Amino acid sequence: MFENFGSNKKRKLENSAEKEQSKPWVEKYRPKNLDEVTAQDHAVTVLKKTLESANLSHMLFYGPPGTGKTSTILALTKELFGPELMKTRVLELNASDERGISIVREKIKNFARLTVSKPSKKDLENYPCPPYKIIILDEADSMTADAQSALRRTMETYSSVTRFCMICNYITRIIDPLASRCSKFRFKSLDSSNALERLQYVATQENVKYEDGTLEKILDISAGDLRRAITLLQSASKLIDYTGTGEVTIKQIEELAGVVPTTILKKMVSKIEAKDLTELTTYVNEFIKSGWSGVAIVGQLHDYYITNEDYDANFKNKLSLMLFDTDSKLTNGTNEHIQLLNLLVKISQIQ
Numbered sequence: 001m002f003e004n005f006g007s008n009k010k011r012k013l014e015n016s017a018e019k020e021q022s023k024p025w026v027e028k029y030r031p032k033n034l035d036e037v038t039a040q041d042h043a044v045t046v047l048k049k050t051l052e053s054a055n056l057s058h059m060l061f062y063g064p065p066g067t068g069k070t071s072t073i074l075a076l077t078k079e080l081f082g083p084e085l086m087k088t089r090v091l092e093l094n095a096s097d098e099r100g101i102s103i104v105r106e107k108i109k110n111f112a113r114l115t116v117s118k119p120s121k122k123d124l125e126n127y128p129c130p131p132y133k134i135i136i137l138d139e140a141d142s143m144t145a146d147a148q149s150a151l152r153r154t155m156e157t158y159s160s161v162t163r164f165c166m167i168c169n170y171i172t173r174i175i176d177p178l179a180s181r182c183s184k185f186r187f188k189s190l191d192s193s194n195a196l197e198r199l200q201y202v203a204t205q206e207n208v209k210y211e212d213g214t215l216e217k218i219l220d221i222s223a224g225d226l227r228r229a230i231t232l233l234q235s236a237s238k239l240i241d242y243t244g245t246g247e248v249t250i251k252q253i254e255e256l257a258g259v260v261p262t263t264i265l266k267k268m269v270s271k272i273e274a275k276d277l278t279e280l281t282t283y284v285n286e287f288i289k290s291g292w293s294g295v296a297i298v299g300q301l302h303d304y305y306i307t308n309e310d311y312d313a314n315f316k317n318k319l320s321l322m323l324f325d326t327d328s329k330l331t332n333g334t335n336e337h338i339q340l341l342n343l344l345v346k347i348s349q350i351q
C-alpha cells in the first residue's frame with residue numbers, strides 16, 4: 001500500500017515537472033516576487049514601502065504591453081497574502097471577462113462588500129496579511145465608460161475592506177474620476193540594458209546558445225516589450241532543432257520576426273538614391289515577390305532615415321509625411337505593391 005502511495009506521489013511530481021516544462025517561457029519566467037521585476041524601479045520601490053506598512057491605496061498601473069504590470073500586481077498580492085490566503089482575498093478580472101455594467105453591479109460589488117476572511121496562524125507568521133481584499137481589474141481600458149462610472153461609488157463605499165488595482169495600456173481611456181481616486185504607477189518600456197539581463201537569464205536557464213549580438217537584435221525588434229522578446233527567443237530556440245546549427249543566429253531572428261534584413265534595406269536605399277525609375281520598379285517587384293511585408297519596411301525606412309545624420313531636417317520632414325501617408329493607407333488595406341512603389345519613387349524625388 002505504501003509503495004503505491006509513493007509511486008503516486010512520484011508520478012504527481014513528474015507531472016508537475018512536465019507542466020513546468022511545457023509552459024510558454026513568458027509564464028515560466030514571470031517574476032515570482034517584486035525583486036524579480038526588472039527596470040520598473042520607481043514602481044517597485046514605492047510598492048515595497050507599502051509592503052512594509054501593508055497600507056495600500058487604490059492603484060492604477062499603466063504603460064505599454066509586456067513591461068511587467070500584471071506580473072507586478074500578482075507578485076505583490078502573493079507577498080502580501082501568501083499563496084493560500086490569496087485565493088479568498090484577491091479577485092482578478094481581465095478583458096476575457098465581461099466588461100459591462102452588470103459585472104460591476106454583481107460580481108465586483110458582491111466581492112467588495114464581503115468581510116475579509118481570517119488568515120491562518122501560519123500565514124500570519126509568514127506574510128503581512130493586511131485586513132483588506134484586493135480586486136485586480138486587468139486591461140481596465142476595455143471597460144465601458146458606464147461600467148467605470150458605476151465603479152466610483154463601489155470604490156468609496158467599501159474602501160475599508162477592499163482595494164482596487166486597475167491596469168491598462170492607455171491611461172486616457174480611464175475616466176478622470178476613477179483615475180483621481182488611485183495612486184498612479186507608470187511602467188516604462190524596458191531599455192535594452194535591463195531587458196538584456198533578463199533575456200540572458202532566460203537563455204542560460206533554457207540552455208539556448210546564440211550568436212553574438214542576437215539578444216540585442218531581439219530587443220531591438222521588440223522595442224521594450226519583454227514578453228515579445230522572450231516569445232521570440234523561444235520560437236528561435238525551437239528552430240535550432242530543425243536547422244541543426246546548434247545556435248540561434250541574427251538571420252533566423254530577422255526571419256522569424258518578419259523584419260527586413262539590413263542588407264536588403266541598404267540595397268533599397270541605394271536604389272532610391274540612384275533615382276532610376278525602371279530599376280526601382282524591377283526592384284519593388286522582386287521585393288514584394290520575396291514576401292517581405294510592406295508595413296514592416298515602412299517602419300524600418302523610418303528608423304533608418306530619421307536616425308541618420310547624413311540627411312537634413314527638410315528631407316526628414318517631407319519623408320515623415322510620406323511614410324505616415326503610406327502607413328495609414330497600408331493599414332486601411334490598400335495594395336502593398338502600388339503603395340510601396342509610389343513611396344519609393346516619391347522619396348527619390350525629394351529635393
Ligand SMILES: Nc1ncnc2c1ncn2[C@@H]1O[C@H](COP(=O)(O)OP(=O)(O)OP(=O)(O)O)[C@@H](O)[C@H]1O
Pocket residue numbers: 025026027029030031036037038039040063064065066067068069070071072168169198226227230
Ligand atoms: N519588468 C519585467 N521584469 C521581468 N519580466 C518581465 C517584465 N516585464 C515583462 N516581463 C516578462 O513578460 C511577461 C509579460 O509581462 P506582463 O504580463 O507583466 O506584462 P503587462 O505589462 O501586464 O503587459 P500587457 O499590458 O500586455 O498586459 C512576463 O511573464 C515576464 O516573463
Ligand SMILES: [Mg+2]
Pocket residue numbers: 069070071138139167
Ligand atoms: Mg497584463
